[in-house]
Amino acid sequence: MSYARQLLDTYPGTVTADVGLLAATIGALSDCAQACTAGADADLREQNLAEMVKCIRLCLDCADVCAATAGVVSRQTDYDANVTRPLLKACVAVCKSCGDECQRHARHHEHCRVCEQACRRCEQACRELLGVLG
Amino acid sequence: MSYARQLLDTYPGTVTADVGLLAATIGALSDCAQACTAGADADLREQNLAEMVKCIRLCLDCADVCAATAGVVSRQTDYDANVTRPLLKACVAVCKSCGDECQRHARHHEHCRVCEQACRRCEQACRELLGVLG
Amino acid sequence: MSYARQLLDTYPGTVTADVGLLAATIGALSDCAQACTAGADADLREQNLAEMVKCIRLCLDCADVCAATAGVVSRQTDYDANVTRPLLKACVAVCKSCGDECQRHARHHEHCRVCEQACRRCEQACRELLGVLG
């Protein structure tokens, strides 16, 4: 069981949503932040580097936003929908843009396919959480 | 002249908006991220700690979102409005929530007044940038 | 298989260490960053909040350092031992301090026990990586 899940299970108050969904979203956000960081780095080692610039930029953006969203979603104390909901929407947007750009390179670079999958899973997880959060 | 401004002035491509406005927004975002980090820490040292919990939580959220937004807005290469605009809206929202909560404590704790000012300035800067960005 | 592992397996150059060890370290760093973020938040909801202040502070520090270290260790391109080695040492140090403080509260707060485990595993992973990195 992930630490994220264990920490939700031992949280001393009421959590903001189903713990399974929250833990899955936090995991998807952490994974996507890391995958985008590693993906941007792998892009830097490619022969067709000039064609990878947009992908690098979006991966860096996606890593930043997913890391921030992972932090906000990890916090259960004094939940504020006015903070979490717009951030989840922004995270969906950057995961969509980054996933689309990674997909363009996935046929040539396997690491872009992996990074795309992390983005798609994170986008889906954020959408699901948005669907149930107050 | 700030490093942010100097880096915009020496950027080898076309920047996404007026350099003065961009540099001011980047500065406001970096300042707000730091102020919220220091503000949450100052809250932890207060006598009425139990009443500061919501303020601490929102300061931590605001620091995370402002830092991510500072990163995204600092990047000029291959600008993607679908990424930047929702994130700026999310940043406006968290600066508003955090600024409002800091204001509630500003009469008793001077550091909350300082943190509120950083949030208000950042909220305003993000709104202005949203107004001119494509 | 984790995205971290898949991205190492598809990296288009030579990786800096054994991929299994690298992937495990990256996973431990990401987990610890998240656990410390969630742990600090759980501390904020405890009755004996005043006694948790040091734990909150160290958890916030540990989250920051582990996130930065996860980023640096995730990058394989143009490895620089002068950067990675001191950072891994700093990460070992903060995981040690934070794990020790979490342990002090683990009998009373189960989430502190979970957070301690994440810190210990991360400290150990960073030590192992330090032992093999050039």
Added chain:
Amino acid sequence: MSYARQLLDTYPGTVTADVGLLAATIGALSDCAQACTAGADADLREQNLAEMVKCIRLCLDCADVCAATAGVVSRQTDYDANVTRPLLKACVAVCKSCGDECQRHARHHEHCRVCEQACRRCEQACRELLGVLG
């Protein structure tokens, strides 16, 4: 007066070092994190992109470490030398590596000269803080 300085001046406890030095260090760390983020992005827009890869990688590392260090140094509550000192040393190291690499490109790219200056100032500030911190 910077927000960092104002927050130190209104901190409700004892600060860990001279407020002027602390505020200058926090400012240098925040500036360097932003400059390295913007510098890596400017590198991505250069014609000789393949020669800039090491510079991009080090700028990303330096941004991560400076941001984490800014967070840790901003916190005054329950200071732990075992955490702060190794991190400041790691930050000195990455600012040195990154500054040296930026310097190599400073004749050709003015933004690298700006980024180098931010790194040098931050390295110096961290060294000074290390010299006075317990």
